[in-house]
Amino acid sequence: xxxxxxxxxxxxxxxxxxxxxxxxxxxxxxxxxxxxxxxxxxxxxxxxxxxxxxxxxxxxxxxxxxxxxxxxxxxxxxxxxxxxxxxxxxxxxxxxxxxxxxxxxxxxxxxxxxxxxxxxxxxxxxxxxxxxxxxxxxxxxxxxxxxxxxxxxxxxxxxxxxxxxxxxxxxxxxxxxxxxxxxxxxxxxxxxxxxxxxxxxxxxxxxxxxxxxxxxxxxxxxxxxxxxxxxxxxxxxxxxxxxxxxxxxxxxxxxxxxxxxxxxxxxxxxxxxxxxxxxxxxxxxxxxxxxxxxxxxxxxxxxxxxxxxxxxxxxxxxxxxxxxxxxxxxxxxxxxxxxxxxxxxxxxxxxxxxxxxxxxx
Amino acid sequence: xxxxxxxxxxxxxxxxxxxxxxxxxxxxxxxxxxxxxxxxxxxxxxxxxxxxxxxxxxxxxxxxxxxxxxxxxxxxxxxxxxxxxxxxxxxxxxxxxxxxxxxxxxxxxxxxxxxxxxxxxxxxxxxxxxxxxxxxxxxxxxxxxxxxxxxxxxxxxxxxxxxxxxxxxxxxxxxxxxxxxxxxxxxxxxxxxxxxxxxxxxxxxxxxxxxxxxxxxxxxxxxxxxxxxxxxxxxxxxxxxxxxxxxxxxxxxxxxxxxxxxxxxxxxxxxxxxxxxxxxxxxxxxxxxxxxxxxxxxxxxxxxxxxxxxxxxxxxxxxxxxxxxxxxxxxxxxxxxxxxxxxxxxxxxxxxxxxxxxxxx
Numbered sequence: 111x112x113x114x115x116x117x118x119x120x121x122x123x124x125x126x127x128x129x130x131x132x133x134x135x136x137x138x139x140x141x142x143x144x145x146x147x148x149x150x151x152x153x154x155x156x157x158x159x160x161x162x163x164x165x166x167x168x169x170x171x172x173x174x175x176x177x178x179x180x181x182x183x184x185x186x187x188x189x190x191x192x193x194x195x196x197x198x199x200x201x202x203x204x205x206x207x208x209x210x211x212x213x214x215x216x217x218x219x220x221x222x223x224x225x226x227x228x229x230x231x232x233x234x235x236x237x238x239x240x241x242x243x244x245x246x247x248x249x250x251x252x253x254x255x256x257x258x259x260x261x262x263x264x265x266x267x268x269x270x271x272x273x274x275x276x277x278x279x280x281x282x283x284x285x286x287x288x289x290x291x292x293x294x295x296x297x298x299x300x301x302x303x304x305x306x307x308x309x310x311x312x313x314x315x316x317x318x319x320x321x322x323x324x325x326x327x328x329x330x331x332x333x334x335x336x337x338x339x340x341x342x343x344x345x346x347x348x349x350x351x352x353x354x355x356x357x358x359x360x361x362x363x364x365x366x367x368x369x370x371x372x373x374x375x376x377x378x379x380x381x382x383x384x385x386x387x388x389x390x391x392x393x394x395x396x397x398x399x400x401x402x403x404x405x406x407x408x409x410x411x412x413x414x415x416x417x418x419x420x421x422x423x424x425x426x427x428x429x430x431x432x433x434x435x436x437x438x439x440x441x442x443x444x445x446x447x448x449x450x451x452x453x454x455x456x457x458x459x460x461x462x463x464x465x466x467x468x469x470x471x
Numbered sequence: 472x473x474x475x476x477x478x479x480x481x482x483x484x485x486x487x488x489x490x491x492x493x494x495x496x497x498x499x500x501x502x503x504x505x506x507x508x509x510x511x512x513x514x515x516x517x518x519x520x521x522x523x524x525x526x527x528x529x530x531x532x533x534x535x536x537x538x539x540x541x542x543x544x545x546x547x548x549x550x551x552x553x554x555x556x557x558x559x560x561x562x563x564x565x566x567x568x569x570x571x572x573x574x575x576x577x578x579x580x581x582x583x584x585x586x587x588x589x590x591x592x593x594x595x596x597x598x599x600x601x602x603x604x605x606x607x608x609x610x611x612x613x614x615x616x617x618x619x620x621x622x623x624x625x626x627x628x629x630x631x632x633x634x635x636x637x638x639x640x641x642x643x644x645x646x647x648x649x650x651x652x653x654x655x656x657x658x659x660x661x662x663x664x665x666x667x668x669x670x671x672x673x674x675x676x677x678x679x680x681x682x683x684x685x686x687x688x689x690x691x692x693x694x695x696x697x698x699x700x701x702x703x704x705x706x707x708x709x710x711x712x713x714x715x716x717x718x719x720x721x722x723x724x725x726x727x728x729x730x731x732x733x734x735x736x737x738x739x740x741x742x743x744x745x746x747x748x749x750x751x752x753x754x755x756x757x758x759x760x761x762x763x764x765x766x767x768x769x770x771x772x773x774x775x776x777x778x779x780x781x782x783x784x785x786x787x788x789x790x791x792x793x794x795x796x797x798x799x800x801x802x803x804x805x806x807x808x809x810x811x812x813x814x815x816x817x818x819x820x821x822x823x824x825x826x827x828x829x830x831x832x
């Protein structure tokens with residue numbers, strides 16, 4: 111007998127980029143940071159006394175919340191610490207969206223959003239992006255018309271890497287009748303002046319997602335946080351969150367990470383420089399590739415290139431380099447490439463070159 | 472404006488036992504283990520290279536699952552690793568219970584269950600335990616009549632510490648029309664021969680919860696697992712679980728814990744001995760206190776005792792000793808006391824003695 115709910119039975123789970131056990135691959139497929147985390151992280155681990163694990167951890171990660179509040183010049187009550195950004199996304203749905211109510215998002219977007227909507231048995235309302243990946247002018251109106259209770263915007267956008275300005279976010283939030291989640295997983299790689307956090311003081315319906323996975327080189331730690339008006343944060347913190355959602359070691363490491371933020375931001379700057387270098391190299395190879403504000407590039411394989419995007423992905427994999435290929439219509443002729451170390455990026459470029467050479471023979 | 476769902480707005484969050492920042496309290500209130508975790512835990516921490524945190528962790532904790540499968544002589548597909556037992560409880564509801572459908576449990580029981588039910592907007596069907604804390608004979612029939620889609624049984628029971636035999640569990644599971652969760656958080660402190668795991672091979676509707684929090688002295692780690700038929704485990708593993716629910720360090724430490732299980736079980740035996748010592752001392756003080764199969768005792772404060780249960784809790788707290796007091800009707804004249812180190816238990820006994828002395832003056 112199958113006991114699952116109907117919506118669970120009929121759905122597919124989230125499919126992440128490949129995570130091979132064989133770590134010899136050059137991994138440019140899941141937007142991990144190629145640089146190590148700050149030395150303070152190793153130090154906290156070295157100093158950690160395992161006996162402390164016998165007790166339950168601080169339930170709300172208040173020390174981390176205080177540090178994040180101080181960094182962003184807001185109050186502790188505006189912050190919830192979560193098991194990666196993923197937990198925050200789930201909590202937003204659990205807290206603010208009844209089953210059957212709609213959740214808004216763009217097409218394309220981070221492919222986890224529709225999966226989380228299905229788990230809650232919520233229909234997904236997708237607003238197609240324009241050809242240049244910008245939002246249509248009537249985005250908020252469309253979402254309101256569909257009676258969405260929650261809207262997910264990833265900014266900078268994945269997988270295009272485009273940034274929406276703070277003013278535009280403010281306009282959208284004030285036009286929306288419901289909660290807006292701004293997923294800033296990649297914000298540490300933004301070149302422009304960009305600070306959306308003051309919006310939470312003006313708008314009662316914005317939650318901003320941050321994660322230590324990308325900018326802080328801590329994807330393996332599973333630590334993120336949400337920033338928003340206290341009325342949005344409190345029910346997630348006090349009611350819908352698993353009561354001890356963050357283990358003790360993760361909390362201590364997250365505190366160390368945010369305290370040593372300068373180290374991480376220096377690595378982000380290196381990645382931003384490499385982003386330009388790699389983009390220029392890909393353009394020279396004949397791929398289309400717009401500038402991004404993230405730690406990845408979205409390369410379009412033009413008609414007449416040596417191979418299709420799918421074949422490029424496969425050939426690179428065979429050469430020991432993983433990039434991300436999405437089979438959905440808007441992305442079918444593209445590959446998403448995470449920025450690696452300089453030598454990794456060079457190997458990628460060399461591999462594509464040799465593919466082209468093989469094609470010409 | 473308040474954006475919460477109605478069920479979230481109207482509910483109260485889970486209230487755990489006090490977790491004072493001031494660690495000078497003797498903590499006998501949240502059933503933590505007073506002994507340290509195995510030395511292998513500290514060793515894994517000492518050997519850990521923080522650079523590994525830059526990459527995402529293994530998504531399904533397969534190495535841990537293999538070790539747990541080997542320990543319990545079942546297959547990896549029968550196991551899901553979770554962020555403490557709490558995550559498993561939540562996933563069971565998310566996966567198997569539609570909002571509006573009922574969830575069965577006993578009264579009293581672990582006070583988190585009704586909170587999780589409310590989050591999913593599910594009514595709770597509570598079956599009162601008999602006076603001696605045993606299940607009524609028609610438990611399964613009552614739950615079936617109420618059309619429960621999921622039933623939570625904690626075994627050994629909290630807060631009474633009573634154990635239900637495997638045969639009785641088998642009968643209940645086969646009579647139930649729906650999923651049965653057997654929460655074995657305290658199983659490592661069971662004296663009798665007890666092994667419910669073979670039931671998962673006979674019954675397609677049982678999931679057994681295990682945690683490293685109690686027996687393994689790892690409450691701070693937040694690591695548990697579920698054991699059940701593959702058809703029950705797979706949808707939680709592949710669909711409803713947050714995609715990377717367990718960070719890398721937790722996975723490595725959980726692997727070390729289960730590998731060094733003998734060390735933890737030796738500590739559990741010490742606790743079981745202390746449990747008898749403490750129980751006898753409490754009886755001598757005039758408290759009622761039945762034998763338990765857990766790392767806690769439930770002491771009843773009889774009429775004519777020096778003070779009420781609530782006053783006992785308050786007086787012990789003032790003396791620097793935390794025990795757990797529940798204000799619900801069936802527990803109003805009782806306190807739950809976690810078994811501490813021998814000297815902690817002695818201090819508790821001495822404190823109660825001096826309360827009695829003060830009362831007599």
